[in-house]
Amino acid sequence: MNDELQFCYCCRVHHPREQMRLYPTRAGYRWRCVKSIEAANSSRQERDAFGQQQSRQNQEASRRQADWSLLQRSGGIL
16 A cells, blocks of 8 residues: 555544544554544534444445455456
8 A cells, every 4th residue: 555545443444644643542552534533522423423424434345345356256347
């Protein structure tokens, strides 16, 4: 992956490094995007909305990966 991108452990997406911050966790410091940090500091309703949005994005990415894997196993062509 490009050195300009950093993986956010919170939303599980690669972001440009300038959008990332080292964030302390029990396991040590991890990279987290500013968007997820700001969402965590907002109201419960806004946090829930952010979490639901991330869940939808993760489910869609997972579905696309599963479709791709199935297509590859079946010998299909895109």
